[in-house]
Amino acid sequence: MTLKIAIAQLNFVVGDLAGNAQKIVDAARHAHAEGARLLLTPELSIAGYAAEDLFLRPAFTEACDAAVLGIAAALADLDDMVVVVGHPHGGSLKSRSVSVQLRHNAASVIQGGRILETYAKRELPNYQVFDERRYFTPGQGTCVFKVGGIAVGLLICEDAWFEQPAQLAKYAGAEVLAVINASPYHVGKEGERVARMADRARAVGLPLVYAHGVGGQDEMVFDGASFAVQADGTLALQAESFKEKVVYAQVGRAQAAIEFIAEEGAIAPPREAEAQLWDALVLGVRDYIGKNGFPGAILGLSGGIDSALVLAIAVDALGKDKVRALMMPSPYTADISWIDARDMAERLGVRYDEISIAHTFESYKWALAGEFEGRAEDTTEENLQARIRGTLLMALSNKLGSIVLTTGNKSEMATGYCTLYGDMAGGFAVIKDLLKTTVFALARWRNAHDPFGTG
Known part of the structure; x- marks a missing residue:
């Protein structure tokens, strides 16, 4: 029987x-x-x-x-x-x-x-x-x-x-x-x-x-x-x-x-732990966006490892045609940042645009000049840049319907190394549960593997 x-x-x-x-x-x-x-x-x-x-x-x-x-x-x-x-x-x-x-x-x-x-x-x-x-x-x-x-x-x-x-x-x-x-x-x-x-x-x-x-x-x-x-x-x-x-x-x-x-x-x-973790992140992004009816995703690409990792996860989850990357350089952006951002976007085949925030940044500083008179520049001005970028990303999201993926990791969030209304702005925090050490480990794993054939 x-x-x-x-x-x-x-x-x-x-x-x-x-x-x-x-x-x-x-x-x-x-x-x-x-x-x-x-x-x-x-x-x-x-x-x-x-x-x-x-x-x-x-x-x-x-x-x-x-x-x-x-x-x-x-x-x-x-x-x-x-x-x-x-x-x-x-x-x-x-x-x-x-x-x-x-x-x-x-x-x-x-x-x-x-x-x-x-x-x-x-x-x-x-x-x-x-x-x-x-x-x-x-x-x-x-x-x-x-x-x-x-x-x-x-x-x-x-x-x-x-x-x-x-x-x-x-x-x-x-x-x-x-x-x-x-x-x-x-x-x-x-x-x-x-x-x-x-x-x-x-x-x-x-x-x-x-x-x-x-x-x-x-x-x-x-x-x-x-x-x-x-x-x-x-x-x-x-x-x-x-x-x-x-x-x-x-x-x-x-x-x-x-x-x-x-x-x-x-x-x-x-299966190795990194393979399972990658699948979990990809499935989480795919289902959150798909089940909620978003047409795609957009994210700020800085040239750093966090945004590069989130971009790779998003492309594996959604395909390159549903992901858009935006680089928003300021007067303080190093050449290596936009060089790496362009290279990452080209490797994965996503739409990539650059919008300079230099003029917007200067207009913010001008508007606040009277209030800040006599005070040296500090993290306030640095955070202004992050908040300008967050505003631009959310404007594109409102206009196009794509959700903004935030790129901060758990180590940054836990220690406060992030900007409220800036790089914390968005609709889905893909790697918020990954420590920075895990970000590096997962990036190394993804560089050695191409589980979804996206490059």
């Missing part, structure tokens, strides 16, 4: 309920044609993660419920196909003086045109980027359902990081754990997930499949890298990170136990 499980490692869009639903239906039909009889979608796949205060709108949750029913109806003809869909469920109790959340972070089990069960997430994270207790209340139950004679215990993300939900699923008869997730990426997160889920599998003595989405949403990036581990914690499947695809794992009954069937090539080879 075997069961082929499909993992919808797909890129969902917050609020695009119709698009997300269609993506699930298409994945289910494709998986069924490939012989799978269970499809796992990521946490909150209908709504997209994280929909934040959209969850507080009753109409949004009702629309999510309707979308889940729509998926059930669309797949009614596949009567032997089971699909797990993540979605918000329920509402809240409100008065003029109190608001009590009755809404759950849930997942429904669909088969034969019906919702068989709906499971509510028990453990709600409320740290770092997570704010789930603002929107949801914890569930209390378990969910175990059968597919092809195998009992599957359903958990949602944080549930699997704690002992009790998995133990309760086992007590309810689960033979394999299915964990659907929305787990934001950070350096080293992939290995951390595998280690923790291996611990969980060993603790309960059950194999575990970890279904994860991929894509960017505001400041978060989801890296995919779905996987499966045996009951002893051994890795049985590891999907590629940052790749949108349907991934398959097969479980079978060996004597009295369930285990994943080993397949050649099922474990993606490990």
Whole structure:
């Protein structure tokens, strides 16, 4: 007895309920044609993660419920196909003086045109980027359902990081754990997930499949890298990170136990940290700009390493035709700055323009001459240059619709080596989480690799 499980490692869009639903239906039909009889979608796949205060709108949750029913109806003809869909469920109790959340972070089990069960997430994270207790209340139950004679215990993300939900699923008869997730990426997160889920599998003595989405949403990036581990914690499947695809794992009954069937090539080879970090930055830029409908990006190119790195990321994310670089020299700009800026733009093939800020800078100084009389020039005048550049970039953004990418790194932001309303101005800070040492390391890696064939 075997069961082929499909993992919808797909890129969902917050609020695009119709698009997300269609993506699930298409994945289910494709998986069924490939012989799978269970499809796992990521946490909150209908709504997209994280929909934040959209969850507080009753109409949004009702629309999510309707979308889940729509998926059930669309797949009614596949009567032997089971699909797990993540979605918000329920509402809240409100008065003029109190608001009590009755809404759950849930997942429904669909088969034969019906919702068989709906499971509510028990453990709600409320740290770092997570704010789930603002929107949801914890569930209390378990969910175990059968597919092809195998009992599957359903958990949602944080549930699997704690002992009790998995133990309760086992007590309810689960033979394999299915964990659907929305787990934001950070350096080293992939290995951390595998280690923790291996611990969980060993603790309960059950194999575990970890279904994860991929894509960017505001400041978060989801890296995919779905996987499966045996009951002893051994890795049985590891999907590629940052790749949108349907991934398959097969479980079978060996004597009295369930285990994943080993397949050649099922474990993606490990990748160096810089390669994963580059993919995360590229995906974050591509999805922030694409999902928000910007036609392209613009950035100030100074001839320095930070703006050069951001330009390379933007071109890999969007293509050269959607990226524009602007050099804005002043009387204090060294020749090497514009020489390097021109060379970088030429190498990547982007539109490059130079707008001198000398006259604008002098007009600012003239306007302030009376107020500054008797005072020596200092960082005030230096910051004026940065603020002029920020104003010009934002004017082009307003006129053309392209978003301004800021180029400051985490070391500069942390120490205050930046200009308010100057080089901090823009719509998306691409490398704000990179220390300067990481900027250098990533630049060296990119000079040695061309992962997207952009030069």
